[in-house]
Amino acid sequence: MITSPSSLRRSERSRKATLEAALELCTEKGYGRVTVEAIAARAGVSKKTIYRWWPSKSAVILEAFTEALVGTTPFADTGDIAADLRANLAGAAKLVSTPPFGPAYAGILSEMHHDDALAQTVRAKLVDPRFDEAVARLRRAQEQGQIPPDADLPLVVEMLYAPMYYRHVLRKPMQDEGEIAALVAHVLRAIGVPPEP
Incomplete structure (x- = not known):
């Protein structure tokens, strides 16, 4: 047809x-x-x-959230890894802390603890692709000499993004721009990136 x-x-x-x-x-x-x-x-x-x-309500809501997240938080490459990380984290923090996206994502995170199929779908369609994009952006920065060659890039991604999920899951206030800037600076210092002038 x-x-x-x-x-x-x-x-x-x-x-x-x-x-x-x-x-x-x-x-x-x-x-x-x-x-x-x-x-x-x-x-x-x-x-x-x-x-x-x-297949389910959760699949509808997951697709809606994923489209919004991908559309509003690209992993830009301006040549300044610190600025790009701050922009990405700020966009994600804003998205997950405001309706309608915050309540939708909170519901998905809650339900996936009781639904193994949903948890696998969340990882496959949202978490893993975004994680890979973040690692790829960090790798480009590494190739440009902005990040030390021995940095554990997957660990860097977890260090940067885990605080946001921690706050979201516990319904704590999301980081503001100053806190995000401090987090990015701290993580980059921890892996041996010199402080910005």
């Missing part, structure tokens, strides 16, 4: 409406009270349409 351009547009409109509806409902009701039925009603699509594209 050949799909027409108009049906593709309709499908994309329905997909975006579904993702937006899922995020809105997370903010209004809390993740636990969101249902596929409610998402379908808000988006103006059928449950059948949702289940054709996603």
Whole structure:
């Protein structure tokens, strides 16, 4: 069967409406009270349409969050690794601390502790690709001589991003720009990067 351009547009409109509806409902009701039925009603699509594209409510919400995170926190390469890390961390901290994305991600993190399939999906679709992108950005900085050649890049990523997840999971206030700058400076000093002038 050949799909027409108009049906593709309709499908994309329905997909975006579904993702937006899922995020809105997370903010209004809390993740636990969101249902596929409610998402379908808000988006103006059928449950059948949702289940054709996603296996569960959590899959819908995970896709919505992942698209937002990837779209707003690219791993830019301006030639200044400290500035690029600060910008990336600030963007991520802002996203996970504001509705609708914060409540959505909090719900996903909570549910994945009881759902092994969801935990694997979160790692495969969100955590691992973002982790690899962060390591790749650090590797480019290493190749440019901004980071020592013996630095353990995966460990550096954990040192930089773990505090944000710690605060998010425990519902502590997210780091502000000053705290993020201090964190980046501390981690870079710890791996032997000279302080910025």
